[in-house]
Amino acid sequence: MSTIEVIEPATEQVMTEVPRAGIEEVDAAVARAKAAFPAWRAVSPGDRAGLLLDLSAAVEDCHETLAQLEARNAGKPIGDARGEIEMVAETFRYYAGAPERLLGRTIPVAGGVDMTFREPLGVVGLIVPWNFPLTIASWKVAPALAAGNCVVLKPAELTPLTALELEVLALDAGLPEGVLNVVAGPGSVCGRRLVEHPDVAKIAFTGSTEVGRGIAAGATATIKRVTLELGGKSANVVFADADVEAAAAAAPSAVFGNAGQDCCARSRILVERGAVDDFLAALQPAVEEIAVGDPLDEATQMGPLISADQRETVASYVPEDAPVAIRGRAPEGPGYWFPPTVLAPVANSDRAAVEEIFGPVVCVIPFDDEEEAVRLANETIYGLSGSVWTRDGARALRVARAVETGVISINSNTSVRVSTPFGGFKQSGVGRELGPDALDHYTEVKNVYYATEGS
Numbered sequence: 001m002s003t004i005e006v007i008e009p010a011t012e013q014v015m016t017e018v019p020r021a022g023i024e025e026v027d028a029a030v031a032r033a034k035a036a037f038p039a040w041r042a043v044s045p046g047d048r049a050g051l052l053l054d055l056s057a058a059v060e061d062c063h064e065t066l067a068q069l070e071a072r073n074a075g076k077p078i079g080d081a082r083g084e085i086e087m088v089a090e091t092f093r094y095y096a097g098a099p100e101r102l103l104g105r106t107i108p109v110a111g112g113v114d115m116t117f118r119e120p121l122g123v124v125g126l127i128v129p130w131n132f133p134l135t136i137a138s139w140k141v142a143p144a145l146a147a148g149n150c151v152v153l154k155p156a157e158l159t160p161l162t163a164l165e166l167e168v169l170a171l172d173a174g175l176p177e178g179v180l181n182v183v184a185g186p187g188s189v190c191g192r193r194l195v196e197h198p199d200v201a202k203i204a205f206t207g208s209t210e211v212g213r214g215i216a217a218g219a220t221a222t223i224k225r226v227t228l229e230l231g232g233k234s235a236n237v238v239f240a241d242a243d244v245e246a247a248a249a250a251a252p253s254a255v256f257g258n259a260g261q262d263c264c265a266r267s268r269i270l271v272e273r274g275a276v277d278d279f280l281a282a283l284q285p286a287v288e289e290i291a292v293g294d295p296l297d298e299a300t301q302m303g304p305l306i307s308a309d310q311r312e313t314v315a316s317y318v319p320e321d322a323p324v325a326i327r328g329r330a331p332e333g334p335g336y337w338f339p340p341t342v343l344a345p346v347a348n349s350d351r352a353a354v355e356e357i358f359g360p361v362v363c364v365i366p367f368d369d370e371e372e373a374v375r376l377a378n379e380t381i382y383g384l385s386g387s388v389w390t391r392d393g394a395r396a397l398r399v400a401r402a403v404e405t406g407v408i409s410i411n412s413n414t415s416v417r418v419s420t421p422f423g424g425f426k427q428s429g430v431g432r433e434l435g436p437d438a439l440d441h442y443t444e445v446k447n448v449y450y451a452t453e454g455s
């Protein structure tokens with residue numbers, strides 16, 4: 001079997017090698033999952049809950065090891081990586097509450113009793129990206145297992161390490177063989193095979209809108225259920241009546257977190273024209289002070305980009321004549337570094353404001369009134385996250401309701417909580433992850449009629 005060289009983006013060195021899965025390995029994993037399904041769905045809800053709690057505890061026991069792996073492999077600051085692994089444990093803990101709460105309904109009908117059940121789908125294929133490798137995997141694996149499905153998980157080729165660890169932890173925690181299978185291999189081979197495989201009932205995908213389109217098309221041949229979490233170009237809307245200092249203090253982490261490689265990045269900052277100068281003045285020190293460097297240094301706030309290709313793509317959005325208003329620091333030498341960069345002023349139709357950059361580059365776009373702010377926020381194919389900053393409560397809610405986006409926060413950067421639904425409008429995706437909503441996408445509703453007065 002050939003191998004995948006896993007690169008450490010902060011050093012450009014090979015960190016380790018892992019076996020590269022191909023079609024044969026995917027088929028074997030699907031066969032193991034299919035064989036394990038009848039027994040797994042029959043595990044009592046309480047026992048399934050217990051196994052998910054044990055897996056959560058196993059993740060916590062390995063918290064530091066997993067965080068170090070993620071920090072080195074994905075190039076993210078160790079503090080952020082620790083937070084992500086904590087969320088992984090929390091996600092398994094949260095969905096451990098689900099097996100005993102997958103409630104059906106009884107429906108009044110003539111002649112008998114009608115009831116509904118939430119049935120698992122069978123084998124589900126989960127395809128995840130490199131930016132939050134284990135966290136996004138857990139958002140899919142935990143509800144899928146809680147609902148009684150068996151899983152084949154395909155991590156991104158660039159970041160397979162923590163997913164492979166999870167497979168081992170699941171077995172150690174007592175999950176039966178075949179319930180959680182990981183195949184590390186290229187998307188064009190392994191991902192594609194999962195999408196086409198006749199024994200896979202559903203694909204849950206997180207990644208780019210472009211690949212998502214192909215997956216949606218590929219899944220039609222076998223009428224697979226598909227959920228998609230795709231790209232974003234979210235707006236951070238700052239009104240002049242806001243606490244502009246607070247908005248400026250929060251803006252860097254809203255877009256430079258994970259070096260901007262975040263589908264929720266608020267990469268368009270819409271600022272009411274009268275507040276633009278104050279906003280930029282407050283933003284400047286916050287951006288210039290971002291500590292960019294070694295992911296394993298406790299003081300680091302931003303690491304490198306994931307790869308040389310990604311850096312080249314990001315750089316293409318900041319040509320020589322780009323309106324760079326603020327540029328932060330970045331180390332010299334090996335590593336795929338890119339400085340935090342603020343472009344201002346930018347028109348909403350400029351390429352940097354239209355396309356998802358997936359790097360630490362943000363556009364500041366002035367607006368004149370509420371109507372224009374909402375129009376600009378919605379002038380995008382995406383609709384994933386966003387923020388509104390204002391002290392006017394009625395306006396905050398008006399704008400939050402009017403922006404076409406799956407999640408939005410008022411006077412905050414928050415996008416994601418384990419207990420609340422997350423997902424996109426428009427070309428940012430289909431379906432919801434996290435919270436109770438995710439379980440709808442890992443179950444089918446079955447209706448059963450029991451005749452009590454003849455047939």
Ligand code: NAD
Pocket residue numbers: 127128129130131132136154155156157185186187188190191192195206207208209211212214215228229230231232262263356358384424428429
């Ligand atoms: P990507 O689409 O290139 O790859 C994502 C996954 O799909 C990887 O595992 C890859 O191997 C696999 N893949 C690639 N080609 C495939 C194919 N033909 N068939 C099946 N699988 C295939 O995305 P990426 O570069 O890893 O991640 C960045 C993108 O992910 C960005 O666009 C970002 O916005 C998006 N993203 C979205 C969310 C969200 O929740 N909405 C979260 C994180 C990232």
